[in-house]
Amino acid sequence: QKEVEQDPGPLSVPEGAIVSLNCTYSNSAFQYFMWYRQYSRKGPELLMYTYSSGNKEDGRFTAQVDKSSKYISLFIRDSQPSDSATYLCAPYGNNRLAFGKGNQVVVIP
Amino acid sequence: GAVVSQHPSWVICKSGTSVKIECRSLDFQATTMFWYRQFPKQSLMLMATSNEGSKATYEQGVEKDKFLINHASLTLSTLTVTSAHPEDSSFYICSARAGDGNTIYFGEGSWLTVV
Numbered sequence: 001q002k003e004v005e006q007d008p009g010p011l012s013v014p015e016g017a018i019v020s021l022n023c024t025y026s027n028s029a030f031q032y033f034m035w036y037r038q039y040s041r042k043g044p045e046l047l048m049y050t051y052s053s054g055n056k057e058d059g060r061f062t063a064q065v066d067k068s069s070k071y072i073s074l075f076i077r078d079s080q081p082s083d084s085a086t087y088l089c090a091p092y093g094n095n096r097l098a099f100g101k102g103n104q105v106v107v108i109p
Numbered sequence: 110g111a112v113v114s115q116h117p118s119w120v121i122c123k124s125g126t127s128v129k130i131e132c133r134s135l136d137f138q139a140t141t142m143f144w145y146r147q148f149p150k151q152s153l154m155l156m157a158t159s160n161e162g163s164k165a166t167y168e169q170g171v172e173k174d175k176f177l178i179n180h181a182s183l184t185l186s187t188l189t190v191t192s193a194h195p196e197d198s199s200f201y202i203c204s205a206r207a208g209d210g211n212t213i214y215f216g217e218g219s220w221l222t223v224v
């Protein structure tokens with residue numbers, strides 16, 4: 001079983017829709033959970049960072065963590081064409097940051 | 110957010126030469142930096158963890174004599190690709206762990222093309 005599982009997509013949505021992304025992880029040592037956004041040919045940009053189970057909201061973005069089921073989600077409200085990118089789920093623990101394959105999102109104007 | 114700078118952003122070199130890539134944390138001190146490489150449409154692959162003042166820890170399968178990592182200060186880590194070959198052509202990205210210990214910021218990446 002891979003440490004982090006993400007459906008790579010692509011996921012195409014119309015502008016204004018809610019984008020729902022998720023990933024699962026297997027290592028209980030992961031205690032912190034980050035979502036990065038990566039545009040083509042660029043380095044990842046930190047979007048959200050959570051520690052505890054529950055929801056964390058930042059503008060149009062909401063991160064959700066359920067440690068009991070090892071399930072992580074990211075929601076993007078009122079999606080914009082500029083949100084078209086690859087979103088990387090990245091749990092972190094024991095000085096180690098793991099990545100899934102990333103979810104490719106395309107927001108269609 | 111915190112800024113991590115990489116230089117150069119792209120470089121072309123001849124096969125057999127060495128190339129150095131710098132990674133700097135601009136507004137925080139980073140005791141730990143990470144080096145990744147990424148192939149097109151693939152996820153990031155961790156190459157090594159760089160700790161200030163000590164030897165880097167390399168992931169399995171990564172040649173430490175080929176990918177030399179130096180973390181000489183709390184704001185600078187360098188990756189040197191020695192005797193580069195065309196198969197080393199890739200996107201190399203560094204990241205740095207911020208002072209809170211749990212937030213990790215990435216640089217913009219460096220494109221290496223070996224011809």
